[in-house]
Amino acid sequence: MTAETEMEPNALQNLIASARVVLWDFDGPICRLFARHSAERVARELVEWLEGRGLHGLLTEKERESLDPHVVLRAVDRRHPGSDLVAELEERLTKEELRAAGSAMPTAWADPLIRTWTAVGSRLAITTNNSPRVVRSYLDSRGLTACFTPHIYGRTQELHHLKPDPHCINRALSAMGAAPGSALMIGDTPSDLQAASAASVPFLGYARNERKGKLLRDAGATAIVGSLEPVLRLVRASG
Known part of the structure; x- marks a missing residue:
């Protein structure tokens, strides 16, 4: 093992070699939104907006x-699923995410x-809890949209489908005609790990610091990298 990986090099190589479809979470592996x-x-x-409407409780x-x-x-959606209140709150969050996308920090090597x-020749998709509008805005700014189009699966009005529910992963697999075992x-x-496990998709954890790594390990992740650089080296070698 190296400081950049928490798995044997051959295990990482095997994980990458078997992936015909790569499903990316957005905030973290691609950028720090x-x-x-x-x-x-x-x-x-x-929270303050809710309290201003008399909804503190x-x-x-x-x-x-x-x-x-x-x-x-998600807490508001559990209590008022499908309501105008939830729709307005989700739109407020989307607008904040769009503002954040303009100053998001690209993840090294992503x-x-x-x-x-x-x-x-691999096919790529985004499977995220962020708004797909936000993802497209960021990808456009980096010239990466064509690498994923049309496979961007983000937050919808059905908030119970957010990860750890595997809904966005299953949508991607279905649209791409891919078997779970051929994806990564x-x-x-x-929640990314739990969603991947529920969809029977192999998982590679990206942990930019020890805190993130511990959370993934404690959740049961066995394949973790602290940098995407060794992944890039292996993908380049496979070409």
Whole structure:
């Protein structure tokens, strides 16, 4: 093993060699969406917006203090599924994500890895809890849209389908006519791992720091890289 990987080099090579379809989570493996636009601030503003409408009691104390906008969104949807309130809250989050996309920080080695994987004949898709509008905005800015089009599967109004539900992964596999065993999911959270496992898709964890790595290990991930550079080297060698 190396400092960049938490698996034997041959295991990583085998994982990559068997992947005909690569399913990418967006925020983490491709970029840090909220690198310069605080997700914690967005979550607080969503909570404050709810409180301004007299809906303070809609969230538990833990949910109010989670500092994760998706936690706030899902909590409201559980109590008022399919409501105008949920639709308005989701649109507010999408607008904040779009603002964040303009200053998102590209993940090291992600751009060349995406282009190289496409060049050697693999098919790529995005499977994310972020808005597909946000994903397209970011990919357009990096000249990467063609590597994924039309396979961008993001948040819909049916919020119960957010990962760890495997819905977006299953949508991608169905649209691409791919068997789960021929795919590889790259994600950076336990919910990505859980969604991939539920869809029977092999999983490669990306952990940019030890905290992320521990969360993935504790969730049961056995294939983790701390950098996409060794993945890029292997994909280049396979071409």
